[in-house]
Amino acid sequence: xxxxxxxxxxxxxxxxxxxxxxxxxxxxxxxxxxxxxxxxxxxxxxxxxxxxxxxxxxxxxxxxxxxxxxxxxxxxxxxxxxxxxxxxxxxxxxxxxxxxxxxxxxxxxxxxxxxxxxx
Amino acid sequence: xxxxxxxxxxxxxxxxxxxxxxxxxxxxxxxxxxxxxxxxxxxxxxxxxxxxxxxxxxxxxxxxxxxxxxxxxxxxxxxxxxxxxxxxxxxxxxxxxxxxxxxxxxx
Numbered sequence: 215x216x217x218x219x220x221x222x223x224x225x226x227x228x229x230x231x232x233x234x235x236x237x238x239x240x241x242x243x244x245x246x247x248x249x250x251x252x253x254x255x256x257x258x259x260x261x262x263x264x265x266x267x268x269x270x271x272x273x274x275x276x277x278x279x280x281x282x283x284x285x286x287x288x289x290x291x292x293x294x295x296x297x298x299x300x301x302x303x304x305x306x307x308x309x310x311x312x313x314x315x316x317x318x319x320x321x322x323x324x325x326x327x328x329x330x331x332x333x
Numbered sequence: 334x335x336x337x338x339x340x341x342x343x344x345x346x347x348x349x350x351x352x353x354x355x356x357x358x359x360x361x362x363x364x365x366x367x368x369x370x371x372x373x374x375x376x377x378x379x380x381x382x383x384x385x386x387x388x389x390x391x392x393x394x395x396x397x398x399x400x401x402x403x404x405x406x407x408x409x410x411x412x413x414x415x416x417x418x419x420x421x422x423x424x425x426x427x428x429x430x431x432x433x434x435x436x437x438x439x440x
Binding site for chain 1: 334364365367369375376377378379381382383388420422424425426427428429430431433434
């Protein structure tokens, strides 16, 4: 079955870069759309961005171009980098799959990774 | 960005009840509306896509309706495992956006 698993540091200092990796099993990452979504008490669920099977990325303008999403097809993984973090970036970060760019839901999710921004 | 507004924010109901949760989009999204269930400490789980289509394995007591800007999630004959928080999400255009959630609690 399809499974996603986030990994990365649980704490990041202000102004540094948050880095997370999502390892995908049960399906090839060379298909579909691979998303990052975060959830914080103050802002609810927020879509961060995606990368698709051809390497095309799209991210949320609210994050002011701080986002970089990349894929490593040899490891069946995709990654998130969020630059210049502040306390407002403290959240549970999820990776999730969508079958297509539009209309389709996020049908498989990782269990989530809590990232705290603190000095 | 398309704003998604859910109502109510919270809801108390009993096992066996029927409940409706509504979601309104700030502009038409046709039927590009998905519903999720989230239990405490867990990732959201997709229930319904394209406004009215159940994902595989989702019980038939869940149903969705609507198009344009107004949508409804209906749960009939509530079961104990249905008490959770529900979110709508539009997949019509990026940035994809979610409603603020509806917490369904046991009365």
